Amino acid sequence: xSTPPPPSNQPSSSSPSTAFSFPPEYSFPPFFTRQTxxxxxHAQLTxxxxxxLSYCRHHRIFKLSLSGNPITTTxxxxxxxxxxxxxxxxxxxxxxxxxxxxLPDIREVIDFLRRDNRAEYVTTxxxxxxxxxxxxxxxxxxxxxxxxGGGGDIVWIYWRTPEEWAALVESWVDGTGQxxxxxxxxxxxxxxxxxxxxxxxxxxxxxxxxLNVLVKRxxxxxxxxxxxLGVKFF
Amino acid sequence: MFLKQIDLTTAxxxxxxxxxxxxxVQDNVGLYEGKYKLPNHQNGQVYLTSHRICxxxxxxxxxxxxxxxxKDVERFEFYGGFLKxxxxxxxxxxxxxxxxxxxxxxxxxxxxxxxxxxxxxQHQDGxxxxxxxEPPPTSTATxxxxxxxxxxxxxxxxxxxxxxxxxxxxxxxxCGIKPTLTHVLKATISNAASRQxxxxxxxxxxxxxxxxxxxxxxxxxxxxxxSPRSSDPDASFQCPRCTFLNHPSLLSxxxxxxxxxxxxxxxxxxxxxxxxxxxxxxxxxxLSPVPAGTESPDxxxxxxxxxxxxxxxxxxxxxxxxxxWLLQSAPPIPRASRPASEAHVNGPTASPxxxxxxxxxxxxxKLGGIAGLEHHSQAMRKNNEFVIGTAFxxxxxxxxxxxxxxxxxxxxxxxxxxxxxxxxxxxxxxLADSLSQLGLMATKDIVGSSSSAGGSxxxxxxxxxxxxxxxxxxxxxxxxxxxxxxxxxxxxWAAFNRARGGxxxxxPADFDKAARLWEKLGLPVRLRTFKSGVKVVQGRxxxxxxxxxALLGWLRDLHEFPPEREVPWDxxxxxxxxxxxxAAERFGWSIGVAEEELEMAEERGVLCREEGIxxxxxxxxxxxxxxxxxxxxPATEPSVVQALTDAGFL
Numbered sequence: 054x055s056t057p058p059p060p061s062n063q064p065s066s067s068s069p070s071t072a073f074s075f076p077p078e079y080s081f082p083p084f085f086t087r088q089t090x091x092x093x094x095h096a097q098l099t100x101x102x103x104x105x106l107s108y109c110r111h112h113r114i115f116k117l118s119l120s121g122n123p124i125t126t127t128x129x130x131x132x133x134x135x136x137x138x139x140x141x142x143x144x145x146x147x148x149x150x151x152x153x154x155x156l157p158d159i160r161e162v163i164d165f166l167r168r169d170n171r172a173e174y175v176t177t178x179x180x181x182x183x184x185x186x187x188x189x190x191x192x193x194x195x196x197x198x199x200x201x202g203g204g205g206d207i208v209w210i211y212w213r214t215p216e217e218w219a220a221l222v223e224s225w226v227d228g229t230g231q232x233x234x235x236x237x238x239x240x241x242x243x244x245x246x247x248x249x250x251x252x253x254x255x256x257x258x259x260x261x262x263x264l265n266v267l268v269k270r271x272x273x274x275x276x277x278x279x280x281x282l283g284v285k286f287f
Numbered sequence: 288m289f290l291k292q293i294d295l296t297t298a299x300x301x302x303x304x305x306x307x308x309x310x311x312v313q314d315n316v317g318l319y320e321g322k323y324k325l326p327n328h329q330n331g332q333v334y335l336t337s338h339r340i341c342x343x344x345x346x347x348x349x350x351x352x353x354x355x356x357x358k359d360v361e362r363f364e365f366y367g368g369f370l371k372x373x374x375x376x377x378x379x380x381x382x383x384x385x386x387x388x389x390x391x392x393x394x395x396x397x398x399x400x401x402x403x404x405x406x407x408x409q410h411q412d413g414x415x416x417x418x419x420x421e422p423p424p425t426s427t428a429t430x431x432x433x434x435x436x437x438x439x440x441x442x443x444x445x446x447x448x449x450x451x452x453x454x455x456x457x458x459x460x461x462c463g464i465k466p467t468l469t470h471v472l473k474a475t476i477s478n479a480a481s482r483q484x485x486x487x488x489x490x491x492x493x494x495x496x497x498x499x500x501x502x503x504x505x506x507x508x509x510x511x512x513x514s515p516r517s518s519d520p521d522a523s524f525q526c527p528r529c530t531f532l533n534h535p536s537l538l539s540x541x542x543x544x545x546x547x548x549x550x551x552x553x554x555x556x557x558x559x560x561x562x563x564x565x566x567x568x569x570x571x572x573x574l575s576p577v578p579a580g581t582e583s584p585d586x587x588x589x590x591x592x593x594x595x596x597x598x599x600x601x602x603x604x605x606x607x608x609x610x611x612w613l614l615q616s617a618p619p620i621p622r623a624s625r626p627a628s629e630a631h632v633n634g635p636t637a638s639p640x641x642x643x644x645x646x647x648x649x650x651x652x653k654l655g656g657i658a659g660l661e662h663h664s665q666a667m668r669k670n671n672e673f674v675i676g677t678a679f680x681x682x683x684x685x686x687x688x689x690x691x692x693x694x695x696x697x698x699x700x701x702x703x704x705x706x707x708x709x710x711x712x713x714x715x716x717x718l719a720d721s722l723s724q725l726g727l728m729a730t731k732d733i734v735g736s737s738s739s740a741g742g743s744x745x746x747x748x749x750x751x752x753x754x755x756x757x758x759x760x761x762x763x764x765x766x767x768x769x770x771x772x773x774x775x776x777x778x779x780w781a782a783f784n785r786a787r788g789g790x791x792x793x794x795p796a797d798f799d800k801a802a803r804l805w806e807k808l809g810l811p812v813r814l815r816t817f818k819s820g821v822k823v824v825q826g827r828x829x830x831x832x833x834x835x836x837a838l839l840g841w842l843r844d845l846h847e848f849p850p851e852r853e854v855p856w857d858x859x860x861x862x863x864x865x866x867x868x869x870a871a872e873r874f875g876w877s878i879g880v881a882e883e884e885l886e887m888a889e890e891r892g893v894l895c896r897e898e899g900i901x902x903x904x905x906x907x908x909x910x911x912x913x914x915x916x917x918x919x920x921p922a923t924e925p926s927v928v929q930a931l932t933d934a935g936f937l
Binding site: 077078080081082083084085086088089090092093095096097100149150151152 | 856857860861864889892895896899904906908909910911912
């Protein structure tokens with residue numbers, strides 16, 4: 054609430070200023086209709102999944118709203134939510150050819166991703182407990198969006214799974230020789246030391262998921278309170 | 288040979304001659320020649336028409352299907368069957384030489400398009416010589432009274448060429464009943480046929496016995512004329528009974544009177560006999576007096592193993608007595624009964640000569656211009672009136688003049704239709720066509736009911752299936768082609784029943800069953816059921832692959848030609864979507880068929896669909912282009928994999 058907003062809340066997401074280049078299927082009208090042929094349908098899901106993943110990777114989107122509502126990304130530094138709006142409607146709605154993938158079909162794509170562990174619905178329980186930093190203040194837009202979507206509107210898009218993020222963090226810790234030292238989560242995400250690392254600017258919730266993976270493996274320990282989470286690597 | 292190869296239609300039915308009517312069909316029959324079963328002709332269908340008896344083999348229809356002309360049948364006999372032997376109908380051919388001998392019979396045999404009868408028969412004049420037990424016929428012809436079976440001599444002044452109904456005929460000497468003209472005629476003809484030796488070209492290859500070469504010119508009264516082939520003048524012929532050496536030209540032994548058979552005959556006959564199946568069927572021993580020279584092994588038997596022989600016999604009898612094949616060369620209809628005064632009441636130039644009985648001989652009044660036309664139409668009307676009047680006098684007359692009446696009715700129908708609107712010309716043509724079809728329709732009473740349990744309808748259905756296949760593939764009508772090669776079963780049912788002109792309609796159930804038989808019967812059309820359950824009819828050569836190829840070719844064309852209006856996508860790359868309607872227009876299908884075909888192509892993964900505000904459209908499949916088969920999560924980069932391995936996760 055009191056902490057000033059960070060100068061740039063998406064340092065790395067704004068860096069790929071180049072526009073995302075959609076695959077050719079994106080301008081193929083039948084791509085937006087659910088195919089009845091099983092083989093074709095599977096190919097369609099595959100192509101949609103890779104499109105979603107590459108789109109999110111390009112724009113460094115971690116949570117995706119299926120309905121296209123702007124997601125308020127929780128700012129790691131403050132409990133206040135500064136809504137960093139990204140219009141993700143273009144992903145499922147091609148304005149040039151005026152075709153839109155319907156919501157049930159989008160869910161099918163997400164389900165397809167979930168089977169691959171590439172997506173996960175943001176549940177209300179996670180927002181209220183582990184992501185207390187973001188949503189516990191009550192009435193925040195993020196919490197409302199997650200809760201209001203019926204546990205289904207906001208989706209984690211794991212273009213890297215928590216395990217993969219964890220591996221990246223660990224290799225960074227190893228690489229910088231900080232094994233045994235204590236770092237705050239904020240430092241990991243926003244600190245100057247991680248500017249070059251891939252997880253710089255990572256969604257805090259997602260980072261915590263990654264760190265929890267490390268905790269389970271006995272490679273790290275997370276402690277501290279909501280605002281001042283610290284992590285110690287072994 | 289009595290039996291001839293025949294042409295089959297596409298549906299493996301006999302190709303009918305013009306004016307030929309189908310009278311009866313029976314399956315599960317076999318053929319015998321003489322006493323013996325004909326190999327490869329033991330399981331088939333027999334078609335009795337007004338002109339022929341056709342046998343269509345079940346296993347090898349194209350190879351072993353034969354027919355015999357009814358006009359070549361001298362007589363036919365019925366054998367009711369006994370214990371395990373099936374009922375049979377024996378058909379005895381006329382002696383084949385009569386055509387060249389009797390002017391009258393030349394007229395009979397002169398029906399056009401069936402002249403193949405005169406092809407040389409293989410053993411046509413063998414039979415008379417092989418039956419030596421026959422008494423030598425007298426030089427004069429005899430006719431056998433049908434009442435008392437007394438053999439009467441044909442009056443010497445009786446000339447078959449000039450005899451008419453009005454020729455006086457002497458009654459039977461025994462019972463005093465007058466014979467019919469045809470009876471006496473037949474007797475004369477057969478007598479003449481058996482009396483005259485064949486020309487050298489027609490000589491039997493069966494040598495009879497050695498005889499002096501000098502005796503080559505037999506007198507006309509020498510009935511059994513052996514082949515003048517052997518050249519040994521001294522050769523004598525040993526009587527098999529008393530061993531007396533007879534003069535070779537003798538028919539019966541001089542000593543004991545026993546019949547003399549040719550000694551080298553068996554050797555010649557043996558290979559032929561071996562060709563037959565070993566199990567000879569029972570022979571009907573005809574007790575009725577037989578005209579000389581007609582009992583021969585050349586006779587053909589139809590064995591009815593599945594029943595139906597009685598109806599066949601009845602219909603054969605009536606068709607033999609109607610002798611429709613004579614009509615082909617005959618003048619259209621006898622009008623002798625028409626009073627001359629009525630026929631020419633309008634003709635100002637009516638002369639006595641115009642009272643000739645045939646209408647073709649009527650002289651045209653020499654009138655010109657409108658008066659002539661008026662007169663002509665008036666005469667036509669009179670004529671029609673007369674034809675209709677006589678036709679409906681009794682049933683016989685109606686049947687006799689059926690052809691003309693049908694033509695008239697057709698013409699009237701056309702006039703009526705023409706008045707109401709000329710736009711239905713094609714419908715009219717179809718109707719007119721259908722009339723010719725009517726005669727060939729197998730109806731339930733034409734088709735014999737198989738006696739085998741459970742299969743009572745099967746013959747009717749298979750006939751129906753064949754007729755349907757013919758109907759579809761008929762080039763004149765081109766039902767299937769006009770429908771773009773595919774037609775829904777319901778449409779076909781409607782078209783078919785319409786073509787039948789409202790007579791003998793086929794029930795949907797029978798129709799469906801018949802359509803299912805196409806595959807089994809090996810007909811050139813097939814029934815296809817789409818995923819949705821819609822049944823369509825298409826040619827056998829039309830497969831899904833060809834359809835898909837056609838669809839794809841069409842869609843690829845759309846890459847080349849710009850769409851009518853601007854489209855936001857890259858039409859050079861994707862082409863454009865097509866609706867079922869577009870496809871129906873393009874290929875001439877009905878909309879329902881087009882939908883099914885498109886969905887079939889989609890099912891095969893060739894097309895994909897787009898549902899939008901403009902309805903369902905189908906596109907070339909650019910979604911599943913094959914590269915998605917080995918889908919891998921894209922995020923697995925080498926560095927991550929390395930890190931994961933390091934961390935011990937992998």
